[in-house]
Each structure stands twice: as C-alpha cells, then as structure tokens.
Amino acid sequence: MDADAHSEKTGPGTVDGGAGSGGTRPGTVDAGAGSGGTRPATMDAGTDSAGTRPETVDAGGPPRLLVVDDHPIWRDGIADRLAAAGLPVVGTAGDGAQALRVARATRPQVVLLDLHLPDLGGAEVTRRLLAADPSVRVLVLSASGERQDVLDAVTAGATGYLTKSASLEDVVAAVRAAAAGEAVFTPGLAGLVLGEYRRLVTAPEKETPRLTNRETEVLRLVAKGLTYREIAERLVLSHRTVQNHVQNTLTKLQLHNKAQLVRYALEQGLG
Amino acid sequence: MWRAVGVYRLIALVYAAVVIVRDHHRYAHPGGGLVALTVMAAWSAPATAAYARAPARRPWVAGADVAVAAALILATRLVDTAARIDHGAGTLPLCWAAAPVLACAVAGGPWAGFAGAAVLSAADLLERQALPRNTFNGIVLLLIAGTVGGHVVRLVLRAEAALDRAARREAATAERQRIARDIHDSVLQVLALVSARGRELGGEAAELGRLAGEQETALRTLIALPPAPAPDGRLDLRTLLEPLAGDRVTVSCPAQEVLLPEAAARALAAATGEALDNVRRHAGPDARAWVLLDDEGEAVAVSVRDDGVGFAAGRLTEAAEAGRLGVAQSIVGRVAELGGEAAVLSAPGRGTEVELRIPRNEVGHHGR
Incomplete structure (x- = not known):
C-alpha cells in the first residue's frame, strides 16, 4: 500500500523536461491507508x-x-x-x-x-x-x-x-x-467486476472467489452510478466501509488471478 | 460444368469415330459416314468453345447443337442400309447425340434439357419409323438425362451461389470489423479529444468541440455492426444495450456475452429504451442515467437509474389513475409478457430507479 518514497529521483521524461527537474514532491502521498476521504487529500504544501x-x-x-x-x-x-x-x-x-x-x-x-x-x-x-x-x-x-x-x-x-x-x-x-x-471504480468497471464474479460462480475452476451479499449489493450500487457517499447513506454504512467493500471485490479477483498464475507456473515446472 | 460437357462430347466423338470407321464399308454410302463424322468433329470444337466463352449466346448455340444432332440422326437413313437400321444399328452420332441434351440441361435447366431430349427422341423415332426396345430405352435415358441433369445442375449452381454469397458476406464482415477497429483506434479518439478539449476551452472552441462530439457519435454508430443472433437464435443482450450509451447515459455490462432468446432480448432492450426516454422526458434537463446489465444466471436483470427529480410514491398511482403513465405501463407490460417483473422506485429529489428482471427458464442456458 505504500506509495513509493523515492520521489527525489527524477528521470528524463520524454515529454516533460521541465517538471522533472528538482524533486517533484517531498513526501509520500499515501492518504489511502490512513484517513477515509475520497480524495487523496495531500495538502502537504509547497514544492x-x-x-x-x-x-x-x-x-x-x-x-x-x-x-x-x-x-x-x-x-x-x-x-x-x-x-x-x-x-x-x-x-x-x-x-x-x-x-x-x-x-x-x-x-x-x-x-x-x-x-x-x-x-x-x-x-x-x-x-x-x-x-x-x-x-x-x-x-x-x-x-x-x-x-x-x-x-x-x-x-x-x-x-x-x-x-x-x-x-x-x-x-x-x-x-x-x-x-x-x-x-478507481467507475460504474463500467463495477459492471465488469460484478459480471466476472457471476461468471466464476459457474466456472469449472475450484476455489473461485465469491462475493458476500453485502459486497454484491455495494458493487451493484456502484454500477448504477451511486457515489460512495450515496451508497453509505442508503445502506447505513460508513463511507470507509463502503470503500473497503469495493476495494475487497477487486483485491479478491487480483489474488485469485495471481494464485492461478503461480499454480500454472508450478504445473509447467517453471516454479 | 461446361468442361464436363466438353469432355463428354470428346469421348463420345472418339467412340462414334471408332464405330463409323469400323462399319463404314457396310453402309449404303461409305463416304456419307465419313462426312457425318467430319461434321460432328467440325461442330464439336466451336460449339464447346462457344459454350465456355459466350454465356449470353448459350441458348442459340444449344439450339443449333440440337439441330445438328437431329440432322445427323435423320441422315442415318440416307447413309446406312435399311436392313441394318431395322436390325437395330445405332444412329450415326450414337451417344454423341446426348452431348447437346446435356448442354441444354446445363444452359437452361430441367425443362430445356427435357426439350432437347424430346427433339432428338422425335428425330430418332422418325429415323427408325418403329420403336424397337433399345431405341425406347435410349429415348427414356435421354429424357431422364436431360431432365435430371438439368435439375442437378440447377441445384449445384444454386449451392455454389449460396456459398459464394456467404463467403462474400463473411469477407465483408471481417473487412468491416477491421476498419471499425482502425477507426476506433484512430479517428474516434482524436474526435473525442477535440470534443473534450473544445468543451474545456469554451467559447467558439466549445462549438467546434460539440461538432466533433456529434461526428464521433455518428461515426461510432456507422461502424457499429448490427446485432445479429447466434445460430441457435439467441442474441447477446449487450449488443442491444450498448448503443443506448451516450453523453448522459452510462451502460455497464459484463465482459461475457449475455445470451437470451432473440425476442426476449429485444423486448428487454426496448423496455430499457423506454425507461431512458422517460428519464429524458421527466427527470429534468441535467439528469444523468446509468444502465446496469447483471446476468444473475437464473435471471437477467437490467436496471435504469437516474439522478433526476424523482417523484413521490403516491404520484405513480395518481398518474396511472389519470391515464398519464402509458410509458411506465408499457415497460411493465413488456417485462410481464416475458414472465418477468418490473419495479419502479423513486422519491422526490432522489432520482428514479427501474428494475427489470426476467427469468431464464430454458434448461442449460444458465450461467454466463
């Protein structure tokens, strides 16, 4: 979850010679792990x-x-x-x-x-x-x-x-x-992720990730264009909880994908 | 096809030549047999060439072909002895006479084949002035060859044409998809950029941006392939819902196909379209709408939500009683006809949500 802290390193961008010069920003931007705002809210002033x-x-x-x-x-x-x-x-x-x-x-x-x-x-x-x-x-x-x-x-x-x-x-x-x-969950992405979980239910693979009822509910609401705040209000949850539910749906898919890749590599003798 | 007729003609000509050369000393006029053979040979070459190269003149060539064969058959009585003819000797052209019949069949189908065979059969009868068994057999065979040959040729040509059309259609579709991909990756993106940048800049640029946006939409519609059902008659509902997306409408679908019987898919898409029309008409000028297609396996759900003005729960029944809710009723009706259900949720200031859900009852069509 850490945003990288090596921002002092600057490289020659192919477009931007200017902004690359001199450290672009001093601190890490990792607001996501701590505070619960939708915006990253990095107000550390003054580069x-x-x-x-x-x-x-x-x-x-x-x-x-x-x-x-x-x-x-x-x-x-x-x-x-x-x-x-x-x-x-x-x-x-x-x-x-x-x-x-x-x-x-x-x-x-x-x-x-x-x-x-x-x-x-x-x-x-x-x-x-x-x-x-x-x-x-x-x-x-x-x-x-x-x-x-x-x-x-x-x-x-x-x-x-x-x-x-x-x-x-x-x-x-x-x-x-x-x-x-x-x-970054747009309604379009929520529709795709929801569809993928629906597919996994009938997929022949074993140990596929599943959504909890709450997660399904939240994901559907995101796909219907509600903001996190509106969802929180409607389901009487905290904004942070809604955010966690959404993040979880994605993390589970990514972990499943990674596990599949590892399994495949082992089967092929590449592990 | 014409090559086959040509090959047949050549083989028949060789056979006739062997027989005529072998028997010519028994003819009443030996020279006559050789003359007939020369005529056959001389006619065969240009006729074969004309059939192959001049499709427009085939009926005329076939007519001449039949005439030449008939003349040769009739000439048999002048060349050969009456005794041999009565004894059942073959006509001068022998099986070469079938070549014009086949040509008629190929050129004009079963009836032309039958007509050619009939003319030559008549000539045969005229020449024999009797109907011995093998002549009768020959005539029947000739009539069958002409008719059946013509019929088979028709079938083959039709199948070939169908195959050709299918191949063309497939090639055209593939080409169209390729062009669509290219346009998608190039022109459309630039138009989208111009449209977005124009709106950001404002003023006259905004007008240009708006025009670019319109062209983008028009081009997108132009290159979109019309939704086509799968061979089993089911249709991917996504292909019907995606075109509903626009500036103020977001459509969210799964990555997998959502197959439904074509009628059900079209009815569901039409109901969705009506719900969006309702949004445009009643939700207010700034309302945005989201369409979600959710394939639950046992059922397929489509929801249409807007962030418009909404209405109080009571107003729905009020409006229905006043007969002003035609559209909503037609949405509910369409979905009910499919054995599904429609729910309308709304509150003042909180938008409206229409949920359409139809069950998948066919066994084996679950999942995906």
Whole structure:
C-alpha cells in the first residue's frame, strides 16, 4: 500500500523536461491507508518546482504520471491537458516495451495505460510494471468496447478504469485517487467486476472467489452510478466501509488471478 | 460444368469415330459416314468453345447443337442400309447425340434439357419409323438425362451461389470489423479529444468541440455492426444495450456475452429504451442515467437509474389513475409478457430507479 518514497529521483521524461527537474514532491502521498476521504487529500504544501507550470494551482505534490498510448495525437493531447490541470507528466510511451523502460527511468507513481498497444497486451504490461515496482498504480484509460481486455488488466493488478470519453476532471480525480492507493471504480468497471464474479460462480475452476451479499449489493450500487457517499447513506454504512467493500471485490479477483498464475507456473515446472 | 460437357462430347466423338470407321464399308454410302463424322468433329470444337466463352449466346448455340444432332440422326437413313437400321444399328452420332441434351440441361435447366431430349427422341423415332426396345430405352435415358441433369445442375449452381454469397458476406464482415477497429483506434479518439478539449476551452472552441462530439457519435454508430443472433437464435443482450450509451447515459455490462432468446432480448432492450426516454422526458434537463446489465444466471436483470427529480410514491398511482403513465405501463407490460417483473422506485429529489428482471427458464442456458 505504500506509495513509493523515492520521489527525489527524477528521470528524463520524454515529454516533460521541465517538471522533472528538482524533486517533484517531498513526501509520500499515501492518504489511502490512513484517513477515509475520497480524495487523496495531500495538502502537504509547497514544492517549489511546482511553479514550473503556470496553471498549477494545487501546490500539494501532484503524483508523477506516465502516459502510455500508441496514438501520438491522443497521447500528447492528454499529456498537455493533464499538465495544464496541474499533473506533471514525467514521461510518455508509445508501446509496452517503451513503457517499461520509461517507467524504470522516471519512476512514475501512476501510469495511465491504453490497452491497445502494438507489442504487448494491456494485462501483460500491467503485470510487468507491477513486478518492476509494486508501488506503481496502473490506471487503464482506454476506448470502450474492449471489456475483456479491461477486465484482464484489472485482474492483473490495474487499480482502475476510465474510458477515453471521460472528462478531464474525472481523469484528474482518478489519477489522484489512484496515487492515494484507492481503487478507481467507475460504474463500467463495477459492471465488469460484478459480471466476472457471476461468471466464476459457474466456472469449472475450484476455489473461485465469491462475493458476500453485502459486497454484491455495494458493487451493484456502484454500477448504477451511486457515489460512495450515496451508497453509505442508503445502506447505513460508513463511507470507509463502503470503500473497503469495493476495494475487497477487486483485491479478491487480483489474488485469485495471481494464485492461478503461480499454480500454472508450478504445473509447467517453471516454479 | 461446361468442361464436363466438353469432355463428354470428346469421348463420345472418339467412340462414334471408332464405330463409323469400323462399319463404314457396310453402309449404303461409305463416304456419307465419313462426312457425318467430319461434321460432328467440325461442330464439336466451336460449339464447346462457344459454350465456355459466350454465356449470353448459350441458348442459340444449344439450339443449333440440337439441330445438328437431329440432322445427323435423320441422315442415318440416307447413309446406312435399311436392313441394318431395322436390325437395330445405332444412329450415326450414337451417344454423341446426348452431348447437346446435356448442354441444354446445363444452359437452361430441367425443362430445356427435357426439350432437347424430346427433339432428338422425335428425330430418332422418325429415323427408325418403329420403336424397337433399345431405341425406347435410349429415348427414356435421354429424357431422364436431360431432365435430371438439368435439375442437378440447377441445384449445384444454386449451392455454389449460396456459398459464394456467404463467403462474400463473411469477407465483408471481417473487412468491416477491421476498419471499425482502425477507426476506433484512430479517428474516434482524436474526435473525442477535440470534443473534450473544445468543451474545456469554451467559447467558439466549445462549438467546434460539440461538432466533433456529434461526428464521433455518428461515426461510432456507422461502424457499429448490427446485432445479429447466434445460430441457435439467441442474441447477446449487450449488443442491444450498448448503443443506448451516450453523453448522459452510462451502460455497464459484463465482459461475457449475455445470451437470451432473440425476442426476449429485444423486448428487454426496448423496455430499457423506454425507461431512458422517460428519464429524458421527466427527470429534468441535467439528469444523468446509468444502465446496469447483471446476468444473475437464473435471471437477467437490467436496471435504469437516474439522478433526476424523482417523484413521490403516491404520484405513480395518481398518474396511472389519470391515464398519464402509458410509458411506465408499457415497460411493465413488456417485462410481464416475458414472465418477468418490473419495479419502479423513486422519491422526490432522489432520482428514479427501474428494475427489470426476467427469468431464464430454458434448461442449460444458465450461467454466463
């Protein structure tokens, strides 16, 4: 759950020479483990380098971002918009291999990952990014209509999913939440995760994870577009409990996926 | 097909040649047999070529073909001796005469095949002026060959055409999917970017962004393949619900197909569409809506929730009594017809939620 604390290290971002200079932020951003806010709420003030971007209003150390997308116009467009919104993009990459290289060099906290890459699948990139740095948060930002790919990336460890039609506001909020270690649960992702649990009920595999009734209830409400606060109100739960339920549904799937990979490796004699 | 007729014609020609050369000294006019053979050989080549290369002229060629064969059959009486003919000797063209019949069958189907065979049979009878057993057999065989041959050819051609159409359709679908993927990965994303950026910038840029957004939606609709049922007649409900998504409508589905009998899927999708229409009409201008498709295995549930103005519980019955709730009634009706149930929940200021649930009663169609 620790956000990495190596933020002094800066790397040569492929886009951003400016914001990379001089430590981007002093402290860790890990608000998720402690306080119960929806927002990461990192109000630790005053990084001097934040002023390199005129539009940067939020002086609290913004998370370092890597944007991975094979479409140059889109990639540069979203990078510019995020930078304008006060989120420094420390690097960009056009394919999976490059993403892994740039991630090693720039140590991003959050990777915005398009699933449609010319070389590697989104799930594979996610797995390798996390293997190289378990503290990195992978946020899938992809066109709609690739549901299975999204689900694969999320079970491989991605922390959330937004469609490319999401507003910049939503993307910024999602990046901040991801940096804080929260799962970014859009209604679309909730629908996918719910569907996956429904599938697992009838799947031939043994020891598949199940949802508790409460978790199912919460997940359905997220899929119906209710905010955590509205869900908490409706079910008479604390906001924090709702958040934990949602996080659990994802964690169980990811653990199951990991266990399956290990089992497969052992069976193949690779373990 | 025409090659087969050509090969038959050639083999029959060789056979006729052997017989004529062997027997020509017994003919009343030995030279006549050789002349007939030359005519057959001379006609065979251009006829075969014409059939193969000029599809438009096939009926004419077939007619001429039949005429030549009939003339040769009739010429038998001039060439051969009456004794041999009465004794049952073959006509000059022998089985070569079947080639034009087959040609008629291939070119024009069973009736043309039958007609060709009938003309040649008549010539045969005229030449014999009697109906010995083997001539009778020959005539029957010729008529059958013409009719059945024509019929089989029709079937084969039809099957070939169907196969061709299917292959074309498949190729077109694959190509369309490829183009759709490309457009999805390139143009659509840029349009989405322009639309979002325009809205952020505001002013005139917002107008441009709005236009780009409209084009994005239009293009997305254009490249979307129409929902098609699986071979077993079931339809993936997702393919019907996904197009309902839009600026203010989010549609959440599982990654797996949600298969339902086509009629049930369409009725459920129509009910969902009506619920969304209701949102647009009554929930207020800023209301957003969320559609959730949940495949519970035993049942399929679709919920439509909005964050609009909502209404008090009593108002639903009031409205129903006043006959102003046509739409909601039709939603409930549609779902009830499928053996399912519909529930409407609302409170003032808290939006409205419509839950549609239909059971899956068919055995073996559970899960997924």
